[in-house]
Amino acid sequence: MSLPSTLPFAPAFSVPARARQAWLLWLVGVAGGWLSLGAPAAAQSSRAVKPLAAPKILSRHLTAVGGEKALRAAGSTTTRGVVQTDAGEAGSFTLDRSVPDQLRLELAFDADRWCLGVSGTSAWAQTTREGARTLVDEAGRQRALEGWILAGRLIDAKGQGLATRSLPVVERDGKPYYRVVFTSRERAEATGYFAADTGLLTRLESGEGANRRTFQFADYRLVNGIREPFQITLEAPDEPALTLTVTEVIRVGAFATNHFGIPSREPALDVSALLTRIVSNQRALDERVTQYTYTLLETIRRLDGDGRVKETEVKTYEVYPLKGGVRARKLVAVDGKPLSASEAEKEQRRVAKFIEENEARQEKRKASKADDDDEAQRRRLTIAQFLRVCEFYNPRRETLRERPVIVCDFRPRADYKPTNDAEKIIQKLVGTVWLDAEDEEVARLEGRFASDFKVGGGLLASLKRGAAFVFEQTRNAEGVWLPLREEFNAGIKVLLLAGLNISVENRYGDYRKFSTESEEATDDPPAEP
Template sequence: MKLLFLFLITVFTALAAAGQSASAILKKAERALGGKQAMEKAAARTQTGSITKLSGNAVGRYSLTTARPNLLKVSWDIEGFEFESGYNGRSAWVRDSREGLRTLTGHESMRFQAEAAFRNSLWLNYKKEKSRIVKGGKADAGGRVADTLILTNSKGTSIKIFFDGETGLPIREEFPGTEGVTAYDYSDFRSVGAGKMPFAVTMHLGDEIYKIEIDSIDINQKPLRSDFDFPKFNDDPLPEIRSLLADLQENEDHVEEILDTYSYLQKIIRRKLGKDGILRETGSETYQMSFYKGYRITRLIEKNGSPLSASDQEDADREAQKEAEKIEKKIAKAEKENARSHDSDDRGRRISIAEVLRASNLLNPRRERFRGRDVIVFDFEPNPKYDFKNAKSLLKFFGKTAGVIWIDEKDKQVARIEAFLASNYNIGGGILAKLKKGAAFTLEQERVNNEIWLPSSADINLSVRVLLLKGVDVNQVIKSYDYRKFETEVKGAKIDEVSQP
């Protein structure tokens, strides 16, 4: 009977462990790390130690610095080979002795930004950040049975966390990347302040394994914001910013002039992060796009990858015709008043990126190569001294953004821009709509016909509350392609293609 009782206890214990929720795993981990309150107090961290590359037993120095909400810098020097990477709240970067310095883009940038946020707050803010956490099942972590959770942020970047089945401590992390998984194993947890942190780390980076032994961890000294900025190694002269913006504005004006001679296709793909932590496509629309005197005209031609039915296409064509008629009325009214408005708030009008940059603080200018071309790159953030009170509405929005921009040095055109909303943006005093801080977008352009740079892709990720109701999450990828040059004439509010190759 005693053996049967022990057997049942073992079975029920195993079932309880198997059925442990993600929330229970996190709470156990928080207790093991000293409690949630202690974790929240550690708003900054600087840790230093030694690092050993196991393949050659080469030894060097290692450091990691964080500051909330998402600043991160990691560096090491092993027998003269230097490596450092960081995120300064606007752009992610990496430098080593072999490849030099560059700004991260695409998946590399998103992965490092996700790591930066995680290094600062672990999973504490995942709900606020619209992330998902799902169970990944049991797994082996260095010979120990671990419960795994997968944390996926709103951009679809995932981090797999392994928690010791006995102690609850996070003993391993895996960060998927373009060149494989980077993994960290943790042990030797010691008290730091009121919490606990690991003093032994094994880093799996590509084919190499590194052993890191931490000497000290300081959570009392807050680092400077500039500590996370780009290191300055190159003294090559850079263009004068004011002159560069003037050239950029002139070229954007030229783009406006010749944009009317182009049409293209644009596919908008909607995505949603599911409860299972997987980012999925939920639908798409494809439009035929054209411009007339700077105003955009859209014509729906596909839904979810399939052409519209004959009746639906007729409806879409009527909507496009209505757009053309509205444009004609606007132009006629402006001409009659002899004061045509160039207000970029009007539907379909484009705002000048040069205008946005003039309303921003420009930081960390540097030279780089991007897509095989020389570019000038710099970070930007809101300029508190700029008079936004009397600015155009759309400029007020972009004036609240921060990020990084790549400008083609030869053509003086924007090649890429990554930006996020640095503070909440209210429409109608917040009654009509409220865009939440952290809303992010990326735009990339390509050179077309050796005369104009036009959008090729965009990524939009934001949360908005409309009419004081429940918030709506918007996650879209926009692909622009098949650019064609032609000429148009508007006659009686009808668009006629005069010539097309």
């Protein structure tokens, strides 16, 4: 049996055939603090069950498993037990967990070892033969959501940056169940089933298609005042079932600071020297981008309070570099439809005016010998700023997009004093960066807000904890690195208005070297055909 091809970290190590689906178990052990199956009850029709909002369903669940106070007091725990396939093959596991979002599961079959976890900064996996790898894209987003849900014990889901909504009551095996959908800022989703009679979560469905996982929980017992499931069954498409049996749950004081981080064995890697070269290369790349025109596809999704997309708008721009590092964006299409003749003419006038004003601004700055760095540029978040403001730790060698990379987690430097608004924002971030090992360029950067960020003391605007972004660069056929994609997902509150949940994705393409001829043409942007 092989692992699903959708997982970028599918291992090649040799274990009993059915035991190789052990990748599923990293999530399961986490559940053993708050997921359980209630005692049998008389059958009840779903039509007789009063619908409840998601917060009420979660509140009933917290009470059923022991109460929020007891759950918070549980702190960090270690869970141990055995895992058995439906073919009778057995292994053991150890799960370490710390509220609100840190997990580490180690699973062993004979001489083979499998380790997965969520550090609060990134999700990762490690095998005996393949080594450790940081998870990205859908796999990383889904694992992070599951980690936040399970390690956090469903306490203060909103504070963790999760949207929740209830679905209609459904019947399973003749019993009614409430359902709650959890959605992260990155739009990963999981659905929990709560027994209407007991309030307990008895089923969790996560992911879609080949990445779908289903977990069912039974044989709950009280341990230190909290209900713990002692038998858990796991199912996945085209995979045999696994049964996890818990033997003990132990409370621990605290784990080591780096216990949940991805294992790293790169003591000889000089990260400081590498980052110095990266900063220099990134400045050169930022300058290089000003030599290109390109197409920008901007997708804006507005979400409701439940995390569902209620409005999507797609805009296509042609982007031209101007003096002073400024770029002019010319709108050419909305939702795939070119602008009308009148709209195109109006946009042409707007861009021409913008170029004229930039020329005047640059001449004024030149005459006054002002700093070359425009005020607007200082407000932009750049890779160079991240490398300057943050400290980078836990370096490891991995592969991304079939290229060797050096991956580091990052957090704000405690001793750094921000010099502008962009750096103040960066000081609220934690995340991970992927550095191309051969070209020494930033290939990918992921970050999220570890706390709220308030503008003007919160009176003007605020970004909510859990807001997240991704930035990627790519190497073209000529070996030149250029921006590829940006994505930003956030909950924003502006002034005294209601909050706004928004997702913005920018994709860059169709790069064309900016020649002398095109520079002259930029002073009068080409008209629409």
